[in-house]
Amino acid sequence: MGWTGLAVLVLGSAAVQAAPDKPTPPPAAAQGSAGFSHVKSLGGIDEYRLDSNGLTVLLVPDQSAPVVTFEVTYQVGSRNEVTGTTGATHILEHMMFKGSDAFNDTKGNSIKQMLERVGGEFNASTSFDRTNYFATVGRESLEGYIAIEADRMRHLWLHEADRQAEMTVVRNEYERGKNDPENVLLEEVMEAAYVALPYHHPTIGWKSDIEHVPIGKLREFYDTFYWPNNATLTVVGDIETDAVLGLIKKYYGVYPHSPAPIPAIYTEEPAQSGERRVVVKRPGELGAIIIAHKVPNGRDADQAALEMLDAILSSGKNARLYRALVDQGLALTAASGTDVFRDLSLHTLYAALTPGTTHEQVERALVAELNKIKTSGVTPAEVASVKQQYIAQDAYKRDGTAAVASELSEWIGVGDWTLYVTFPQRVQQVTPADVQRVAKQYFGADQSTTGWFVPVAPKMEKGS
Amino acid sequence: MIRLSMMMALLAIGSPAAANMADQAHRSKVDGIDLITYRSNVKDVVVIIGVLPAGDAMVEAGNIAIPTLSGMMLDRGTKSLDKFSISEKLDNVGAEITFTVGVQSLEIRAKCLRKDLPLIIDTLAAELRTPALLGGEFNKAKEQFIGELEASTQDSSVLASEAFGRAVFPEGHPNRPHTLKEYIAAAKTANLEELKAFQAKYYGPAHMTLVVVGDVSDADTQADVAKAFSGWSGGQDYLRAAKPAAAAAASELTVPLTDKPSVSVLFGQASGLRYSDPDNLPLRLGTAILGRGFTGRLMSTVRDKEGLTYNIGASMGDDSIVDGVWEVSASFAPALLNKGVESTRREIAKWWKDGVSEQELASRKQGVIGGYFVSLSTTLGLAETILANAQRGYDPSWLDGYPKAVKALTRDQVNAAIKAHINPNAMVLVEAGSVAAPAKSASTH
Numbered sequence: 001m002g003w004t005g006l007a008v009l010v011l012g013s014a015a016v017q018a019a020p021d022k023p024t025p026p027p028a029a030a031q032g033s034a035g036f037s038h039v040k041s042l043g044g045i046d047e048y049r050l051d052s053n054g055l056t057v058l059l060v061p062d063q064s065a066p067v068v069t070f071e072v073t074y075q076v077g078s079r080n081e082v083t084g085t086t087g088a089t090h091i092l093e094h095m096m097f098k099g100s101d102a103f104n105d106t107k108g109n110s111i112k113q114m115l116e117r118v119g120g121e122f123n124a125s126t127s128f129d130r131t132n133y134f135a136t137v138g139r140e141s142l143e144g145y146i147a148i149e150a151d152r153m154r155h156l157w158l159h160e161a162d163r164q165a166e167m168t169v170v171r172n173e174y175e176r177g178k179n180d181p182e183n184v185l186l187e188e189v190m191e192a193a194y195v196a197l198p199y200h201h202p203t204i205g206w207k208s209d210i211e212h213v214p215i216g217k218l219r220e221f222y223d224t225f226y227w228p229n230n231a232t233l234t235v236v237g238d239i240e241t242d243a244v245l246g247l248i249k250k251y252y253g254v255y256p257h258s259p260a261p262i263p264a265i266y267t268e269e270p271a272q273s274g275e276r277r278v279v280v281k282r283p284g285e286l287g288a289i290i291i292a293h294k295v296p297n298g299r300d301a302d303q304a305a306l307e308m309l310d311a312i313l314s315s316g317k318n319a320r321l322y323r324a325l326v327d328q329g330l331a332l333t334a335a336s337g338t339d340v341f342r343d344l345s346l347h348t349l350y351a352a353l354t355p356g357t358t359h360e361q362v363e364r365a366l367v368a369e370l371n372k373i374k375t376s377g378v379t380p381a382e383v384a385s386v387k388q389q390y391i392a393q394d395a396y397k398r399d400g401t402a403a404v405a406s407e408l409s410e411w412i413g414v415g416d417w418t419l420y421v422t423f424p425q426r427v428q429q430v431t432p433a434d435v436q437r438v439a440k441q442y443f444g445a446d447q448s449t450t451g452w453f454v455p456v457a458p459k460m461e462k463g464s
Numbered sequence: 465m466i467r468l469s470m471m472m473a474l475l476a477i478g479s480p481a482a483a484n485m486a487d488q489a490h491r492s493k494v495d496g497i498d499l500i501t502y503r504s505n506v507k508d509v510v511v512i513i514g515v516l517p518a519g520d521a522m523v524e525a526g527n528i529a530i531p532t533l534s535g536m537m538l539d540r541g542t543k544s545l546d547k548f549s550i551s552e553k554l555d556n557v558g559a560e561i562t563f564t565v566g567v568q569s570l571e572i573r574a575k576c577l578r579k580d581l582p583l584i585i586d587t588l589a590a591e592l593r594t595p596a597l598l599g600g601e602f603n604k605a606k607e608q609f610i611g612e613l614e615a616s617t618q619d620s621s622v623l624a625s626e627a628f629g630r631a632v633f634p635e636g637h638p639n640r641p642h643t644l645k646e647y648i649a650a651a652k653t654a655n656l657e658e659l660k661a662f663q664a665k666y667y668g669p670a671h672m673t674l675v676v677v678g679d680v681s682d683a684d685t686q687a688d689v690a691k692a693f694s695g696w697s698g699g700q701d702y703l704r705a706a707k708p709a710a711a712a713a714a715s716e717l718t719v720p721l722t723d724k725p726s727v728s729v730l731f732g733q734a735s736g737l738r739y740s741d742p743d744n745l746p747l748r749l750g751t752a753i754l755g756r757g758f759t760g761r762l763m764s765t766v767r768d769k770e771g772l773t774y775n776i777g778a779s780m781g782d783d784s785i786v787d788g789v790w791e792v793s794a795s796f797a798p799a800l801l802n803k804g805v806e807s808t809r810r811e812i813a814k815w816w817k818d819g820v821s822e823q824e825l826a827s828r829k830q831g832v833i834g835g836y837f838v839s840l841s842t843t844l845g846l847a848e849t850i851l852a853n854a855q856r857g858y859d860p861s862w863l864d865g866y867p868k869a870v871k872a873l874t875r876d877q878v879n880a881a882i883k884a885h886i887n888p889n890a891m892v893l894v895e896a897g898s899v900a901a902p903a904k905s906a907s908t909h
Binding site: 176398403 | 504505506507508509539547548550551552554555556557558559575576577604607608610611612614615617618620678721722723724725726757758759767768769770771772773774775795796797800827830831832833834835836837838839840841842843844845897
């Protein structure tokens with residue numbers, strides 16, 4: 001249940017275009033929601049704060065279908081882990097399905113029993129910056145789900161027997177990831193690109209930490225981060241504001257603010273002073289390349305220009321990487337994208353090699369395309385086309401409550417949900433000069449980390 | 465605890481805009497195309513999905529790479545526009561058209577804004593009717609296809625699926641897959657003339673279904689389709705197996721791979737059932753009780769209690785047009801493989817011997833019906849359901865009929881279907897990964 005962060009930008013492409021530019025007053029019906037402060041409204045999204053404990057609530061009414069997506073996002077991810085506890089955030093996410101005081105398998109009312117009984121679509125995921133839990137249900141089932149989600153915020157069962165059973169489950173998830181050499185390549189590129197920031201280690205953790213993290217550490221993690229003032233609830237769909245705020249107050253209002261401040265990350269990444277390279281050799285048929293550069297955090301104003309650059313490089317058959325690599329027979333696929341993080345983000349150029357093509361050829365071609373943008377920029381027509389694509393994405397993104405909640409959760413993880421609304425507007429303001437400027441500023445060779453997946457002939461297994 | 469009355473309330477509101485969902489659907493024959501339009505509550509968005517019988521299984525004696533290569537050539541230019549001009553036209557309105565090739569069908573997917581629907585239907589028609597089929601592009605498509613196939617030759621799940629499909633379906637059955645090696649060899653020798661002949665024979669409106677869902681006008685859409693596809697002819701029906709596949713003899717196959725710390729496992733048999741067969745729905749519900757979701761018996765025991773796997777589930781599929789498959793899929797670490805397989809066998813045997821309980825069935829029926837309505841809350845989900853129903857031989861009234869049919873199922877029906885169609889003693893087991901001591905190596909790789 002990991003999320004690398006790449007999806008942020010893909011989803012970011014689908015953000016609201018028609019949203020109001022500035023904050024609007026709260027909806028009239030919500031003026032009397034006792035116990036909540038209205039924080040702001042933007043683009044059809046209303047933000048409230050539960051006064052008693054600091055819980056943040058985002059409401060997105062949408063009556064087009066009789067369903068609701070409810071999602072809780074905790075501001076804790078693998079960036080909050082240290083050596084010995086890597087993967088703890090993710091293991092804790094798994095343990096959240098083991099039962100809580102009021103809702104568990106013994107009582108026959110656990111979260112999976114309740115949600116599968118009503119046909120809810122549900123899951124959870126952990127990324128570098130956040131952990132989320134979500135379900136889409138018929139509106140009549142919303143209260144039942146809120147009750148369970150609230151109970152496990154502070155009354156989770158954390159038993160050693162459950163940890164032992166779940167450890168092997170998580171280890172198999174880890175092993176499945178290791179089956180894919182390109183996933184391994186991305187992990188090793190990140191390990192090289194980040195020296196100090198905790199994005200250095202994979203969200204799923206090191207295998208030895210997965211196997212040995214004690215239950216006490218998981219309890220410590222839970223008691224540090226699972227508090228209302230470190231969580232945001234997002235409710236999208238067929239809701240009435242007063243009614244849903246009433247339910248949230250009923251189930252979450254019983255909890256106090258965290259007894260201690262939520263620990264902040266103060267580590268900063270030192271400047272990179274030279275090119276870094278990694279090589280992964282595993283059995284396989286075709287090679288792959290990733291060229292990575294660290295770029296500003298996901299809230300930075302330059303992210304819009306980077307998004308434009310990525311779309312010009314890799315969106316559709318007219319994209320520059322398609323024309324230069326795929327159409328020329330050098331790559332099966334080629335892409336440019338940004339993993340948008342709360343701290344320094346990671347931009348990657350990726351290509352899967354065609355049979356007979358060398359890594360050197362493809363790396364040269366990728367770098368040449370970046371250099372063309374640095375030296376000659378992009379055309380107004382390219383920029384205009386991407387902007388048109390965003391306008392269509394505006395409509396597409398509203399088709400389905402789960403997609404809206406999911407994208408909001410990623411922006412919450414980055415540290416500012418309003419980017420759901422304002423990021424597409426920023427993209428509409430990007431000029432060709434902006435794209436050329438960010439290419440020059442962030443894509444220096446000395447700031448790059450390049451990874452090659454080099455396939456080797458498989459050894460025959462014993463007995464085969 | 466969710467009471468039944470609450471579930472019924474969900475059913476009552478499950479239809480967003482009408483007492484019967486089918487009332488919103490309009491089905492017509494337009495220039496030979498089976499066109500189904502559905503006006504949903506979404507604003508501005510239109511989803512178009514469709515199929516026509518031109519899948520991999522169609523070339524019974526010909527070059528097996530041709531159907532996929534044919535599909536790959538469709539977005540590489542038309543007689544009047546090159547591929548870059550088409551891409552630019554779509555990019556400039558934020559629209560998408562993609563083609564993929566499955567076992568029996570060429571599959572079409574497109575998305576656009578309401579205002580751009582005529583443009584997208586025009587483009588789709590041009591790509592299907594008048595593809596450029598240039599030699600240079602054909603060679604690029606071949607290289608692309610071969611590269612993708614070669615990239616899969618170390619993929620444990622792809623290889624497990626290939627070995628399993630070949631073990632459970634006999635020669636000549638449409639669901640029996642060719643091997644990656646066979647596809648690679650065929651792609652290398654494929655020529656453009658074969659491809660042109662394939663398209664001339666199989667691409668046509670005769671058995672094509674097009675589903676258009678979202679912010680649409682039925683009349684306008686019919687007019688757009690009529691204009692774009694006017695005068696098009698041809699097309700072939702789907703392949704129907706002469707008789708359903710019988711369960712193969714029990715066997716165990718290993719696909720040994722290096723450096724794959726998670727073993728992909730498939731376990732099952734040919735179901736012998738098409739979706740529309742009377743026993744299919746009861747067996748589907750029984751299978752869901754065994755292995756769907758976190759509360760399925762397999763996840764509850766093999767994952768939750770025993771901690772042997774990240775994922776295990778049971779399902780039925782590939783049965784829209786011909787008889788399909790019943791399978792359990794899972795992944796295990798090599799060290800836990802034997803224990804995992806043993807636990808899986810135990811749960812299947814218990815399920816087969818004792819059947820499902822009334823409580824399990826009641827709960828699962830609620831869940832299946834509730835999940836059905838949740839899945840219809842997006843335009844794509846609705847479109848996919850309408851198309852699947854059409855392929856399975858149902859008219860749009862099955863949108864409303866399906867939950868009623870699920871609700872009416874009895875425990876006796878479910879348990880009788882399990883006994884009649886599943887044979888725990890005739891299961892095929894495939895293990896693909898770094899398995900130290902293979903039982904019998906699959907001949908497919």
